[in-house]
Amino acid sequence: MAMARSVGTLASLALLPKTDLKGLVERLMGEFTVVGPVPKGKEYVFSPIQSAGDLALDYGTTILPPKKVLHQPFEVLFSFHETEGICEAREPERKQILFGLHACDVYAIQILDRAYTLEYPDPYYGIKRQNTLIIGLNCHQVGPTCFCQSMGTGPGMRQGYDLLLTDLGDQYLVEVGSSSGEALAAALQLFPAPRVMLVEKEKRLDEVRRKFHKRLQTTGLHELLEDNFRHPVWEQLMHQCLACGSCTMVCPTCFCYNVVDKLDLGLKSGKRQREWDSCMLLEYAQVALGHNFRKDRDARIKQRVYHKLVYYEPQFSTIGCVGCGRCISACVKKIDFTETIAILRGE
Amino acid sequence: MINPFQPELARIVDIKKETYDTTTYTFAFAKPTVQAEFGFLPGQFNMITLFGIGEAPISISSDPDERDTFQHTIRHVGNLTNALNRLQIGDTVGIRGAYGTGWPMDLLTGKNVLIIAGGIGLAPLRPVITQIFQRREDFDRVEVLYGARSPGDMLFTDQYEIWAQRLGVKLTVDVVPRGEQWLHQVGVVTKLLAVMDSVPENTVALTCGPEIMMKFVVRDLLSMGFEPEQIYVSLERRMSCGVKKCGKCQIGPKFTCRDGPVFAYAELLTLPELELGGVGR
Ligand SMILES: Cc1cc2nc3c(=O)[nH]c(=O)nc-3n(C[C@H](O)[C@H](O)[C@H](O)COP(=O)(O)OP(=O)(O)OC[C@H]3O[C@@H](n4cnc5c(N)ncnc54)[C@H](O)[C@@H]3O)c2cc1C
Numbered sequence: 001m002a003m004a005r006s007v008g009t010l011a012s013l014a015l016l017p018k019t020d021l022k023g024l025v026e027r028l029m030g031e032f033t034v035v036g037p038v039p040k041g042k043e044y045v046f047s048p049i050q051s052a053g054d055l056a057l058d059y060g061t062t063i064l065p066p067k068k069v070l071h072q073p074f075e076v077l078f079s080f081h082e083t084e085g086i087c088e089a090r091e092p093e094r095k096q097i098l099f100g101l102h103a104c105d106v107y108a109i110q111i112l113d114r115a116y117t118l119e120y121p122d123p124y125y126g127i128k129r130q131n132t133l134i135i136g137l138n139c140h141q142v143g144p145t146c147f148c149q150s151m152g153t154g155p156g157m158r159q160g161y162d163l164l165l166t167d168l169g170d171q172y173l174v175e176v177g178s179s180s181g182e183a184l185a186a187a188l189q190l191f192p193a194p195r196v197m198l199v200e201k202e203k204r205l206d207e208v209r210r211k212f213h214k215r216l217q218t219t220g221l222h223e224l225l226e227d228n229f230r231h232p233v234w235e236q237l238m239h240q241c242l243a244c245g246s247c248t249m250v251c252p253t254c255f256c257y258n259v260v261d262k263l264d265l266g267l268k269s270g271k272r273q274r275e276w277d278s279c280m281l282l283e284y285a286q287v288a289l290g291h292n293f294r295k296d297r298d299a300r301i302k303q304r305v306y307h308k309l310v311y312y313e314p315q316f317s318t319i320g321c322v323g324c325g326r327c328i329s330a331c332v333k334k335i336d337f338t339e340t341i342a343i344l345r346g347e
Numbered sequence: 348m349i350n351p352f353q354p355e356l357a358r359i360v361d362i363k364k365e366t367y368d369t370t371t372y373t374f375a376f377a378k379p380t381v382q383a384e385f386g387f388l389p390g391q392f393n394m395i396t397l398f399g400i401g402e403a404p405i406s407i408s409s410d411p412d413e414r415d416t417f418q419h420t421i422r423h424v425g426n427l428t429n430a431l432n433r434l435q436i437g438d439t440v441g442i443r444g445a446y447g448t449g450w451p452m453d454l455l456t457g458k459n460v461l462i463i464a465g466g467i468g469l470a471p472l473r474p475v476i477t478q479i480f481q482r483r484e485d486f487d488r489v490e491v492l493y494g495a496r497s498p499g500d501m502l503f504t505d506q507y508e509i510w511a512q513r514l515g516v517k518l519t520v521d522v523v524p525r526g527e528q529w530l531h532q533v534g535v536v537t538k539l540l541a542v543m544d545s546v547p548e549n550t551v552a553l554t555c556g557p558e559i560m561m562k563f564v565v566r567d568l569l570s571m572g573f574e575p576e577q578i579y580v581s582l583e584r585r586m587s588c589g590v591k592k593c594g595k596c597q598i599g600p601k602f603t604c605r606d607g608p609v610f611a612y613a614e615l616l617t618l619p620e621l622e623l624g625g626v627g628r
Pocket residue numbers: 283286287288289290392402403404405406407419420421422423424425426427428429467470471582583584585586608
């Protein structure tokens with residue numbers, strides 16, 4: 001990066017020629033584990049990258065959201081031993097960068113922050129989160145199941161990032177969103193950019209905004225759902241839904257988990273582990289003696305939809321769905337709750 | 348960062364068999380400092396760990412003023428609770444807590460208190476009874492209605508006569524096995540509502556038991572003229588964390604582990620799910 005000038009006092013706006021991206025990512029990899037979108041078959045997944053070339057920044061969406069590196073599908077809470085007692089299994093975490101996240105996924109991380117770090121902060125999530133920087137990437141395309149625009153979470157990213165990239169053709173506009181982002185930008189010696197580049201950015205985003213065809217009308221949504229708890233649509237969905245839990249597994253804001261103890265072979269030691277759980281599964285609300293508080297499938301379907309669209313608000317003062325569309329594309333039966341809402345609205 | 352998921356070791360210092368399937372365990376935390384700092388409100392619960400088996404939410408059944416030890420009264424119904432049955436005095440378990448809301452003790456002062464329990468549901472109410480017993484003059488009429496399946500299923504049987512010295516105690520069982528003597532009522536717990544001395548005026552009702560029992564208790568109390576604001580219930584839900592993280596215990600926007608397990612019935616009426624025969628939507 002011979003041409004790069006240092007951005008001493010940061011103008012919070014910089015330009016990054018695309019030809020410099022590789023070098024930048026490689027410098028980041030020296031200090032951080034860089035997790036970004038990489039191709040897997042015909043789809044994409046977030047994965048730690050081995051080289052800058054692994055990144056597929058033109059990705060639409062990923063199978064699982066980046067949540068999986070902060071709230072892991074399986075996580076050991078501690079190990080226990082007959083004589084030594086409880087040992088915390090936590091390893092020192094390497095600093096990581098989540099690279100190329102879209103607006104919906106960044107918003108979802110902010111929702112998880114509320115669920116995991118407010119009351120009784122979760123140390124496993126908290127430490128990983130503290131060690132994580134987010135480099136966002138504004139979307140330049142709209143997937144067939146995307147409806148972030150309706151939820152007010154995208155396509156333009158407004159918060160939650162340390163650095164934000166917007167594709168302007170042969171260069172990226174880089175915006176700084178935090179003091180860590182500012183330090184990062186300074187260390188990377190980016191070109192300062194004139195503020196008029198923001199106009200260029202908005203122009204690009206406007207093109208994206210025009211491309212949405214899926215929408216979920218959110219005005220009066222709480223009232224609509226509260227008035228329609230007994231609507232026949234739930235029973236119809238019950239007959240389609242397989243209650244497989246795929247929709248919650250791929251959701252960037254779902255936080256539920258189950259806890260299991262695993263004994264080692266000698267039966268003298270073992271570990272306590274948590275694993276993602278889903279309110280769509282029969283066992284989720286089951287207690288001793290076989291009693292189940294959500295035995296019926298329609299009750300479970302409603303739990304998911306109402307939790308996402310209504311209950312997050314009183315619980316965490318935020319919406320619960322960021323409109324990433326993953327639950328729609330993951331559903332074998334193609335159940336799409338934007339359609340359910342349209343039915344309730346009589347559309 | 349403190350870890351809310353990590354239990355402290357606690358030693359079993361006493362075991363008392365209550366019935367054929369229920370046992371009261373007296374615990375003390377292994378570290379004296381942990382025991383000294385441990386306090387709780389009547390109605391709160393702990394998460395009890397048997398390492399290698401798992402964790403279960405269990406109400407604290409002893410009086411909060413006893414500071415050297417605390418008790419849990421546990422019905423052996425499944426993996427963890429059956430495994431507990433095999434432990435002996437001196438064995439250790441993991442315990443963390445205390446969690447959840449307690450019974451509204453502040454609200455009870457100067458009021459009539461009506462306590463309605465079914466089966467194991469008497470366990471989380473015993474701290475309320477012992478607290479009232481010790482500060483009897485702070486309350487007006489106090490009555491305990493308790494029902495179980497059979498005389499052999501009744502908990503804390505040696506306590507009733509003591510309690511009866513200062514408060515009303517009425518008992519019932521669903522069935523009396525042939526040949527057994529039973530001097531109290533026969534029938535479900537709601538039968539006691541018909542013969543109790545309590546009236547709605549200036550009374551707070553606290554109830555805990557099987558969900559179906561509480562449903563009928565609430566229904567009958569309402570028809571007798573109690574307002575939803577006067578009735579408190581303690582709910583059971585699946586719990587994998589106790590600290591508002593695992594999501595399992597949710598009822599509408601409420602986390603039973605944190606916003607409950609004790610709820611004002613009026614609060615449950617705001618929920619969409621049909622709780623305890625509430626209106627729902
Ligand atoms: C706030 C609160 C207070 C309570 N207080 C008391 C009390 O004072 N005394 C008392 O006796 N009880 C109390 N309970 C009930 C007590 O928690 C349960 O009886 C206890 O959890 C049963 O545990 P178990 O392992 O013995 O039963 P199990 O039936 O073996 O398992 C318990 C839980 O694990 C689940 N589970 C087990 N195996 C599986 C599997 N393979 N897959 C999926 N799920 C599985 C069950 O669905 C159930 O929810 C209370 C419950 C709550 C919520």
